[in-house]
Amino acid sequence: MKAFGYTPALAQALSGLPEAQPDWQAARIVRVERNQYLLETASGPREGVWPAGRRHKLLDVPVIGDWVACSGAADTPDEPLRIEAVLDRQNTFIRSVLKGRRTQPQVLAANVDTVLIVTSPLDWDLERLERYVQAVQLSQAQPVILLNKTDEVRSSLERWTDAGLDAPVLPISAAAGQGLDALAEWLAPGRTAALIGSSGVGKSTLTNALLGQELSRAGDVSDLTGEGRHTTTWRTLYPLPLDGPGRGALLIDNPGLRDIAVWDEEGAAFWAIEELAADCRYSRCTHGREPGCAVQAAVARGELDAALVDLYREQQAVQEAPRRNPRDKRRR
Ligand SMILES: Nc1nc2c(ncn2[C@@H]2O[C@H](COP(=O)(O)OP(=O)(O)OP(=O)(O)O)[C@@H](O)[C@H]2O)c(=O)[nH]1
Ligand SMILES: [Mg+2]
Ligand SMILES: [Zn+2]
CATH class of the missing domain: 3.40.50.300 (P-loop containing nucleotide triphosphate hydrolases)
Incomplete structure (x- = not known):
């Protein structure tokens, strides 16, 4: 695995996972086709699965180049290994994609x-x-x-x-x-x-x-x-x-891309708001004065910049309007 870039720091990251089990092993993701993974392990290539239906954040899904922690018996080499966690990334190469009206990281x-x-x-x-x-x-x-x-x-x-x-x-x-x-x-x-x-x-x-x-x-x-x-x-x-x-x-x-939209600070900040918004009481919460708004709660705790939330709300309002926000074009 050293040939694939394995370092002692990664071994430490694996054993440092709070939920780590003694039989977990590190592997690098060397192939991704839809949700099928091929892993390089200490004992050679193995198939891997990222269990469907697991609750996770979008950025936690394993991608090509990731180091992951896997479980799975060594004596059943035909069974795919189960990907338990993504080890700390040195960096991520991200682009911004438009999903419906929302920009999200990929x-x-x-x-x-x-x-x-x-x-x-x-x-x-x-x-x-x-x-x-x-x-x-x-x-x-x-x-x-x-x-x-x-x-x-x-x-x-x-x-x-x-x-x-x-x-x-x-x-x-x-x-x-x-x-x-x-x-x-x-x-x-x-x-x-x-x-x-x-x-x-x-x-x-x-x-x-x-x-x-x-x-x-x-x-x-x-x-x-x-x-x-x-x-x-x-x-x-x-x-x-x-x-x-x-x-x-x-x-x-990699497969060919038509273009790239930059995932900038603003994109990242807005994304953080959308992740918080998943916990708002109302699914159509505008993050104004609604009760149970997780976004405003984060502002109140001092974890989120109020001006940023205002900017985000302004943009959402423009996007809700029948005419498309010109930003969308630029970001596509
Ligand atoms: N003349 C010339 N043709 C090349 C060169 N490199 C690649 N090609 C041709 O360009 C075409 C596409 O090459 P690929 O390597 O499949 O391109 P790709 O970037 O992998 O394409 P996607 O997988 O669709 O993203 C093929 O017909 C290649 O033979 C080169 O250096 N000179
Ligand atoms: Mg190609
Ligand atoms: Zn809200």
């Missing part, structure tokens, strides 16, 4: 040191890349932009590499295996990198190039028709070989 990956934002000359969109960079920085990970498919470019690459983004832009060709040595600065044993970017920019092709074999399914048919494309629909964490350009690092291949 954790794309946990415990990632570097996020490799993959783009290509055709996919290039400066403002979208700025949003990616900002989201990565807010997640306390290092952003690196990979300009892929440069084998298709004849002109100078400066208009992309010198675009003024707050992250290095490395020209590569995943298909031809070019430029990959430049990644060495961010890849090392025990370090985790995650690939993100639009569908079809070459994330799985790059994964295969760094693995030195075809494990991650990548497309090989026209980008234009989309026919026969092996678009990735699950998230997988791969240990990269030590003797290649991936230098023994861990790499997460």
Whole structure:
């Protein structure tokens, strides 16, 4: 498991869980497809289940890259292990998603040191890349932009590499295996990198190039028709070989994203209010003067800023109105 980044601190985090049992073991989540998990344990890969119906907060659901505590008998290797708890995360790479009228966080990956934002000359969109960079920085990970498919470019690459983004832009060709040595600065044993970017920019092709074999399914048919494309629909964490350009690092291949909305401080603050609101007496509580309002109670206890609650209520009021709040568009 050391190859997957296991540290003594994680062992301590496991034994320090108040409800920990002697037979619990640590594992890293190396594959997530809907609610099915594949775990890497001290004795190799095992299936894992996150018991359905368990009461939990949205951010407590295990995601790719997480270290978890599991229970399950070692003598029944065919039975999935039961995921009991997520161990303290070093960081979380979060985006903001719109669910109905509400913005909520979606954790794309946990415990990632570097996020490799993959783009290509055709996919290039400066403002979208700025949003990616900002989201990565807010997640306390290092952003690196990979300009892929440069084998298709004849002109100078400066208009992309010198675009003024707050992250290095490395020209590569995943298909031809070019430029990959430049990644060495961010890849090392025990370090985790995650690939993100639009569908079809070459994330799985790059994964295969760094693995030195075809494990991650990548497309090989026209980008234009989309026919026969092996678009990735699950998230997988791969240990990269030590003797290649991936230098023994861990790499997460993700499905393509259309765009990213930044999960900023305001998003996080509003989310905290919505979590409190679950305990309000009335389900349609506006957090004004209703009795039994958990939000106002938190304000009274000094745990929540009253001005923030006012801002939140104003926004909710705008959103309740028939005309859509222009913020929604921006955040989508
Ligand atoms: N010319 C060229 N084509 C590439 C390169 N890298 C990937 N491609 C092609 O781009 C297409 C999409 O590649 P994938 O690796 O499947 O893209 P992806 O980012 O994993 O896509 P999703 O899984 O849908 O998010 C395939 O047809 C690849 O052969 C490259 O460096 N140069
Ligand atoms: Mg893919
Ligand atoms: Zn309330």
